Amino acid sequence: MxxxxxxxxxxxxxxxxxxxxxxxxxxxxxxxxxxTPAGFEANSVLDATGCxxxxxxxxxxxxxxxxxxxxxxxxxxxxxxxxAGGVTSLACPxxxxxxxxxxxxxxxxxxRARLPEFAHxxxxxxxxxxxxxxxxxxxxELSEAGCVAFGQANRAIVDxxxxxxxxxxxxxxxxxxxxxxxxxxxARKGVAHDGEVAARLGLVGIPVAAETIxxxxxxxxxxxxxxxxxxxxxxxAAGVEMIVAARAAGIPVxxxxxxxxxxLCEMDLGFFxxxxxxxxxxxxxxxxxxxRAGLASGAINALCSDHTPVDDxxxxxxxxxxxxxxxxxxLLLPLTLKxxxxxxxxxxxxxxxxxxDPARILGVKAGSLGLGAAADICxxxxxxxxxxxxxxxxxxxxxxxxxxxxFPGRVRYxxxxxxxxxxxxxx
Amino acid sequence: MSAFGKQPNPQLNSHGELQHLLTIEGLPxxxxxxxxxxxxxxxxxxxxEVKKVPLLRGKSVFNLFFENSTRTRTTFEIAAKRLSADVxxxxxxxxxxxxxxxxxxxADNLAAMQADMFVVRHASSxxxxxxxxxxxxxxxxxxxxVNAGDGRHAHPTQGLLDMYTIRHYKTDFTQLTIAIVGDxxxxxxxxxxxxxxxxxxxxxxxxxxxxxxxxxxIERLGVRVFNDMREGLRGVxxxxxxxxxxxxxxxxxxxxxxxxxxxxxLTPEKLSLAKPDAIVMHPGPMNRGVEIDSAVADGGQAVxxxxxxxxxxxxxxxMAMLAGNS
Numbered sequence: 001m002x003x004x005x006x007x008x009x010x011x012x013x014x015x016x017x018x019x020x021x022x023x024x025x026x027x028x029x030x031x032x033x034x035x036t037p038a039g040f041e042a043n044s045v046l047d048a049t050g051c052x053x054x055x056x057x058x059x060x061x062x063x064x065x066x067x068x069x070x071x072x073x074x075x076x077x078x079x080x081x082x083x084a085g086g087v088t089s090l091a092c093p094x095x096x097x098x099x100x101x102x103x104x105x106x107x108x109x110x111x112r113a114r115l116p117e118f119a120h121x122x123x124x125x126x127x128x129x130x131x132x133x134x135x136x137x138x139x140x141e142l143s144e145a146g147c148v149a150f151g152q153a154n155r156a157i158v159d160x161x162x163x164x165x166x167x168x169x170x171x172x173x174x175x176x177x178x179x180x181x182x183x184x185x186x187a188r189k190g191v192a193h194d195g196e197v198a199a200r201l202g203l204v205g206i207p208v209a210a211e212t213i214x215x216x217x218x219x220x221x222x223x224x225x226x227x228x229x230x231x232x233x234x235x236x237a238a239g240v241e242m243i244v245a246a247r248a249a250g251i252p253v254x255x256x257x258x259x260x261x262x263x264l265c266e267m268d269l270g271f272f273x274x275x276x277x278x279x280x281x282x283x284x285x286x287x288x289x290x291x292r293a294g295l296a297s298g299a300i301n302a303l304c305s306d307h308t309p310v311d312d313x314x315x316x317x318x319x320x321x322x323x324x325x326x327x328x329x330x331l332l333l334p335l336t337l338k339x340x341x342x343x344x345x346x347x348x349x350x351x352x353x354x355x356x357d358p359a360r361i362l363g364v365k366a367g368s369l370g371l372g373a374a375a376d377i378c379x380x381x382x383x384x385x386x387x388x389x390x391x392x393x394x395x396x397x398x399x400x401x402x403x404x405x406x407f408p409g410r411v412r413y414x415x416x417x418x419x420x421x422x423x424x425x426x427x
Numbered sequence: 428m429s430a431f432g433k434q435p436n437p438q439l440n441s442h443g444e445l446q447h448l449l450t451i452e453g454l455p456x457x458x459x460x461x462x463x464x465x466x467x468x469x470x471x472x473x474x475x476e477v478k479k480v481p482l483l484r485g486k487s488v489f490n491l492f493f494e495n496s497t498r499t500r501t502t503f504e505i506a507a508k509r510l511s512a513d514v515x516x517x518x519x520x521x522x523x524x525x526x527x528x529x530x531x532x533x534a535d536n537l538a539a540m541q542a543d544m545f546v547v548r549h550a551s552s553x554x555x556x557x558x559x560x561x562x563x564x565x566x567x568x569x570x571x572x573v574n575a576g577d578g579r580h581a582h583p584t585q586g587l588l589d590m591y592t593i594r595h596y597k598t599d600f601t602q603l604t605i606a607i608v609g610d611x612x613x614x615x616x617x618x619x620x621x622x623x624x625x626x627x628x629x630x631x632x633x634x635x636x637x638x639x640x641x642x643x644x645i646e647r648l649g650v651r652v653f654n655d656m657r658e659g660l661r662g663v664x665x666x667x668x669x670x671x672x673x674x675x676x677x678x679x680x681x682x683x684x685x686x687x688x689x690x691x692x693l694t695p696e697k698l699s700l701a702k703p704d705a706i707v708m709h710p711g712p713m714n715r716g717v718e719i720d721s722a723v724a725d726g727g728q729a730v731x732x733x734x735x736x737x738x739x740x741x742x743x744x745x746m747a748m749l750a751g752n753s
Contacts, residue, residue: 199642200452202552202579202615207643271437271560272553316531316561318551320578 001043001418002026004036008048008379012055013352014368023053025375028418033371044420046413048379054351055367056088056119056376056414058358060256061232062307062329064121065396066109068097073309073396075112078329081395082119083422085330086378086411087305089359089366090119094126095153101126101137103145110146117421120376122148122362124178127166133157136169143175148362149230151178154279154324158184160217167227176228176363179218181239182280186210191320193283197266203319206281208236215239219246222253230361231255233306235280237290244299254361257291258306259328259335260401264288268401274315274322275401278306295353296343302358303339305332309397327397333378334386334407341408347382375418384410437559440568444752447559447572448745450581451622459626463591466737466744472509473739482747483512486543490516491533492575493549498711499575499585502735503546506742510750512544530554531561538562544571544746552578552615571749579615584745585710586619588738590627592730593665595737596706600627606659606701607650608635609669609691609718612642612680616710617669625649635659636691639680656691660700668693668709671718684717694720698728706730 003025010021010033017033024032024040031037062082065073082090092109094100100109106123113121125147129135139150150170157163170177187206192198194205215231219242222229234240234255243255260278265288269276276282294300308325315322332354340350359367366376385406390398414422436453440446445458472478488507490500500516507514519533534545547555555574562568576582590600597603605624611617611634624632625648634645635653646652653659660666671687681687693707707719707729715721723729 194643196644196647199644200618200648202577202581202618204579205643272556274557316557318530318549318554318557318578320551320553 002040003375003415003418004042004045005048005053005377005379006045008051008053010053010369011348011351012369013348014055014356015370016348017369018348023369023377025415025418028375030369030371030373030375033369046379048412050383051379051381051412052347053377053379055355055369056378056416057086057332057354058362058367059087059090059307059329059332059354060302060304060358060361061258062087062090062092062305063095063309063325064092065309066096066112067105072311072314075118077394077396078307078309079113079118081329081393083117083414083416084394084411086333086380086414087329088119088376088378088414088416089122089362089364091122091124091148091362093124093153094151095131095155099126099131100124100147101129103138103141106142106145106147116419117416119416120364120366122146122364124149124151126150127152127170127177128157128162131155133159133162136166139170139175140173143173148364149176149178151232152180154180154182156180156182156184156214163217164221164225167221167225167229171225171227174228176230178230178232180232180280181211181214181218181234182206183210183214186213191277191281192269193266193281195266195284197269201269201272208238208283208287211236211239211280212242215242219251219253222251229253233258233261233280234291234300235261235283236287240290240294240299254301256302256304256358256361257295257300258304259331260306260326261288261291262295262303262339263335264401272319273401274317274319275326275399275403277319277322277324278326279324292339292343295339296345296349301353302361303332303336303353304358305329307395309395310399311397315399326400327393327395328400329395330393331388331400331402333380333411334409337382337409338407375415377413377415378411379413380409380411383408386410437556440752445748446568446752447555448583448749449555449559449572449574451583451586451619451626452581454626456626456628459587459590459623462587462741462744462748463594465748466591466740469740469743470737472743473736478509479511480509481511483507483510483750486512486750487541488512488514488544488546488746489537489542490514490546491537491548492516492518493530493547493554494576496548496576499548502738503575503742506739507746509739510743510746512746530558534558534561538567538570542570544573544749546573546575547577548575549577552580554578573745573749576615579613580618582615582619584738584742585616586623587745588734588741589620589667589708590623591737591741592708592734595733596730597664600624600629603629603664604631604633604662605629605665605667606633606635606663607667607669608656608659608693610640610671611636611645611669612640613672614669620667621648621650633659633663637681656697657700660697663701664705666693666698666701666705666707668707668719670710670712671714688717692716692718692720693723695722695726698723708734711735
């Protein structure tokens with residue numbers, strides 16, 4: 001299959017390219033940028049007039065809900081959402097049921113995900129058995145089965161000695177360790193940022209210190225062990241400052257932020273909107289502004305969707321009983337563009353945070369449009385509006401605090417290994 | 428900058444009238460005053476030989492108590508009965524699983540029995556909001572919701588009856604200094620009192636508590652924070668005591684009730700720092716010897732029993748107004 005993507009504006013952050021260039025694809029790979037390769041005859045021509053052609057998005061956190069939570073979402077529904085959102089590679093956290101702590105489970109998941117129209121799935125294996133924070137998993141075996149990193153999703157390791165040993169063991173094989181920084185004691189029973197809004201609504205607060213104290217522990221242990229640490233879902237200004245200081249001190253730590261924390265703050269809880277029940281909690285406006293600036297400067301390395309489909313029953317609850325999380329795969333691109341526009345950032349810089357930068361953290365060959373690269377491509381119209389509605393969202397989860405809002409940035413085509421996984425001209 | 432989460436006030440209908448009573452926050456001063464004015468003649472109903480008016484005749488009021496409370500439920504029941512409503516009490520013990528489901532499922536079932544009003548108490552903050560939103564989303568917003576206490580969030584009828592009591596003894600809100608003392612962190616009563624007092628124009632609202640019993644950012648609600656009770660009580664017109672909610676304590680908030688009483692219990696000696704004509708209020712039930720000394724609770728400055736009496740009139744006023752806004 002030979003595909004010619006014509007008349008688009010090609011933005012490839014990895015090669016700092018931003019110009020009108022056609023793209024030529026054969027056998028699932030990029031064989032020409034700008035110039036037609038000799039003897040190239042396209043079977044298919046995709047018109048990208050008025051569109052931006054960029055690498056397919058790389059999402060560092062998307063819960064596919066398999067295995068175990070198929071009533072909330074299935075691989076099919078969430079892969080359709082990924083393709084519709086222009087996401088071609090994603091990391092899935094280990095908090096499935098059963099937990100991704102056995103090689104067999106990981107193999108089954110990656111096998112199930114191996115369909116041409118499905119995004120590349122990179123499982124994050126459990127760092128400890130059952131995510132209980134007690135016994136280490138067989139990381140080397142899990143790595144062979146396809147795990148790209150090891151983490152705890154959003155469950156903390158309470159016992160610091162176990163955390164130290166888990167990081168030491170991972171460092172033995174140079175496996176990346178992905179950790180969410182939240183002290184379980186300070187977060188106990190907490191459902192919202194410990195600030196004005198929680199005080200007003202009578203919700204149990206989670207102080208910023210829950211993040212900074214856990215982060216201090218993680219950073220110290222990263223220094224001790226030499227483990228490659230990636231901090232997931234940073235939520236506070238103080239947390240960003242600590243990451244920057246640690247890097248300056250020579251600790252090679254990376255971190256990401258979720259789309260919700262980039263655009264929302266505690267005020268968006270409104271009148272107990274269960275869609276805004278997130279982990280970590282939405283913090284103050286000042287924190288949100290620091291996250292936006294940190295992502296722009298590169299202090300925060302990547303933006304992710306933290307996609308967590310939850311069914312209506314899980315959200316039709318009082319705020320403190322409602323399930324945590326929001327759907328996000330289809331909002332990652334529009335919310336990246338919204339942030340870029342509001343921060344007056346070059347598109348190439350903004351797109352780097354959802355393509356080449358997260359690909360580097362994942363350690364996979366993705367997120368670039370160089371010659372010979374896999375043809376994982378997102379073609380989007382930066383002007384056409386996408387409305388986050390129950391009807392439009394393909395994810396089985398319709399749970400998002402952005403429900404009802406329209407954002408510029410609509411995907412026209414998504415290609416995965418040169419396979420047309422999504423065609424927005426049909427809908 | 429944030430454009431999200433700006434929903435209209437869910438307790439007002441399209442004419443700006445009270446559709447539900449979920450919280451005092453966001454209600455205009457005129458509306459609070461109107462509720463207090465409406466309550467005044469209902470106080471007289473209680474003095475009559477036949478303590479009934481026919482305002483809610485033929486209406487069904489369901490008391491949905493997901494959390495036990497004999498006192499509040501009884502006052503709502505009496506208020507509804509004095510308005511001639513049919514009252515059905517449901518004490519729904521909360522199992523740990525599917526609590527929220529129980530709330531909406533129960534409400535759906537009762538709505539199918541032609542309920543006109545739900546009086547809801549729930550352990551989760553925001554549960555009455557959820558119920559009101561659910562009724563609106565399912566086209567049944569003719570059913571009114573009255574919040575009878577949700578988690579730590581709000582207890583609006585308690586806040587209103589406290590305002591009624593203050594107005595009865597002190598007349599002008601704009602000349603008062605008022606102190607709220609005790610476990611503000613866990614208290615829905617305190618939050619409703621603060622919103623009511625600041626809305627009614629009280630120039631100085633103080634909260635007095637140890638730091639472990641104050642929510643972060645409480646000063647943003649327009650109150651002055653005192654950690655020293657003696658300092659905080661100096662020159663106040665009204666002392667509003669809170670119940671020390673032992674059952675809500677997560678541990679490690681206070682060393683002992685004895686030490687608490689020593690620092691924050693209202694004794695005649697501490698009360699002497701307030702104005703000589705200061706009144707003492709308490710939402711009940713009291714823990715004598717923990718937050719309040721019996722000498723104060725039973726003393727001449729206490730207006731704790733009148734609060735209970737006024738509570739019925741205020742709840743009658745709220746229910747009558749809601750029913751009138753159908």
